[in-house]
Amino acid sequence: MGGTTSASSWAEHAGDRLAAAGYRRGGARRTVIELLSEQECALSAHEIEDALRSSGRQVGRASIYRILEKLAELDLVTKLDLGTGIARYEIADPAGRDHHHHLLCDDCGDLVPFSDPELERVIGRVSGRLPYPVRGHEVTLHGSCDSCSHA
Amino acid sequence: MGGTTSASSWAEHAGDRLAAAGYRRGGARRTVIELLSEQECALSAHEIEDALRSSGRQVGRASIYRILEKLAELDLVTKLDLGTGIARYEIADPAGRDHHHHLLCDDCGDLVPFSDPELERVIGRVSGRLPYPVRGHEVTLHGSCDSCSHA
DNA sequence: ATCAGTGCAAAACATTTGCAGCATG
DNA sequence: CATGCTGCAAATGTTTTGCACTGAT
Numbered sequence: 001m002g003g004t005t006s007a008s009s010w011a012e013h014a015g016d017r018l019a020a021a022g023y024r025r026g027g028a029r030r031t032v033i034e035l036l037s038e039q040e041c042a043l044s045a046h047e048i049e050d051a052l053r054s055s056g057r058q059v060g061r062a063s064i065y066r067i068l069e070k071l072a073e074l075d076l077v078t079k080l081d082l083g084t085g086i087a088r089y090e091i092a093d094p095a096g097r098d099h100h101h102h103l104l105c106d107d108c109g110d111l112v113p114f115s116d117p118e119l120e121r122v123i124g125r126v127s128g129r130l131p132y133p134v135r136g137h138e139v140t141l142h143g144s145c146d147s148c149s150h151a
Numbered sequence: 152m153g154g155t156t157s158a159s160s161w162a163e164h165a166g167d168r169l170a171a172a173g174y175r176r177g178g179a180r181r182t183v184i185e186l187l188s189e190q191e192c193a194l195s196a197h198e199i200e201d202a203l204r205s206s207g208r209q210v211g212r213a214s215i216y217r218i219l220e221k222l223a224e225l226d227l228v229t230k231l232d233l234g235t236g237i238a239r240y241e242i243a244d245p246a247g248r249d250h251h252h253h254l255l256c257d258d259c260g261d262l263v264p265f266s267d268p269e270l271e272r273v274i275g276r277v278s279g280r281l282p283y284p285v286r287g288h289e290v291t292l293h294g295s296c297d298s299c300s301h302a
Numbered sequence: 303a304t305c306a307g308t309g310c311a312a313a314a315c316a317t318t319t320g321c322a323g324c325a326t327g
Numbered sequence: 328c329a330t331g332c333t334g335c336a337a338a339t340g341t342t343t344t345g346c347a348c349t350g351a352t
Contacts, residue, residue, distance in 0.1 A: 026351050028308065045342080060309040065342060067307095083232040083289075085317075086341070103281050116277045126267045127292060130254050132300065134292045138234075141278060142287045149283065170327095177326050179333060196316080211334040216317060218332095236342075237316070 010091050011037035014076045021074060028059040032067045041113050042080050042088035042102070082140050084109060101139040107148035114141075161242050162188035165227045172225060179210040183218045192264050193231050193239035193253070233291050235260060252290035258299035265292075 014033050015025045035051055036043070043051070045064050052059050068089050071077040078092045082104050088111075093099060100115040119139065127134035165184050166176045176184075186202055187194070194202070196215050203210050219240050222228040229243045233255050239262075244250060251266040270290065278285035
């Protein structure tokens with residue numbers, strides 16, 4: 001699956017998109033975008049804050065939320081609420097290359113990404129039958145990971 | 152789709168299940184179960200509180216949360232967090248008769264239920280390929296309802 | 303130099319928990 | 328009549344907002 005190449009191009013794309021929409025891209029905003037572009041799967045606001053602090057690029061909590069909100073508004077990131085009460089965010093790939101869904105361990109919160117072309121096809125077909133246009137979708141599978149089910 | 156019949160049988164089933172698990176079914180608990188059994192789609196804790204107050208059967212907020220938690224624990228209701236930061240709850244049909252998913256209007260929170268047998272089939276197939284057993288799933292489609300998109 | 307962006311602290315929000323009294327089985 | 332259930336109020340944890348200051352363009 002697309003690694004560093006598509007990730008860093010996402011960071012560029014995000015910066016360009018912000019500039020095109022009349023926003024600035026410096027400071028904390030660039031920092032958060034860079035962190036997100038390095039991730040393979042969704043992160044919570046708190047995890048983002050901790051990761052940035054660890055890497056020496058501390059950003060205020062409120063700024064993180066504001067930045068994520070703006071990125072979600074521009075469809076550059078996807079906000080996920082998988083039933084844990086904590087929102088997670090991950091980069092949205094406009095070309096759909098890295099489009100995927102999640103298997104969540106209900107006990108420990110562990111997240112496993114997966115993708116399936118037929119699933120996408122069926123969702124597309126179903127979407128066409130609904131009363132108003134569908135802009136996006138999420139599929140969340142629930143289970144207990146090996147560590148938790150062996151406990 | 153199963154209307155009053157399966158709904159009222161769910162209320163009975165829920166009561167029996169509680170009793171079998173050693174819990175009592177009177178008072179607030181019965182009230183919440185009755186309200187849930189009358190719904191066609193998911194309700195938030197706040198909506199449940201308001202609905203009960205309107206119908207003259209007021210139940211404390213904490214009790215509502217505790218009851219919903221217990222019902223979810225017994226797999227009698229499903230807890231949904233569709234990305235709004237507010238959890239919603241709906242009855243879980245053990246036979247799968249009323250199994251459905253949701254189209255959510257991201258602007259006003261309007262919820263439209265839908266179901267599709269092929270979607271279920273594909274999800275079942277995908278589930279078999281994942282690293283640990285899948286106990287359940289949710290599909291959420293996002294869009295803007297007619298009222299919101301015309302605004 | 304200007305105005306958006308940022309950080310801090312306090313507010314708002316849904317949800318959870320502690321405890322005293324009440325009602326179910 | 329004993330134990331679990333309920334309601335209230337306070338606590339918790341996440342997310343949002345107000346305001347003064349900083350920094351990108």
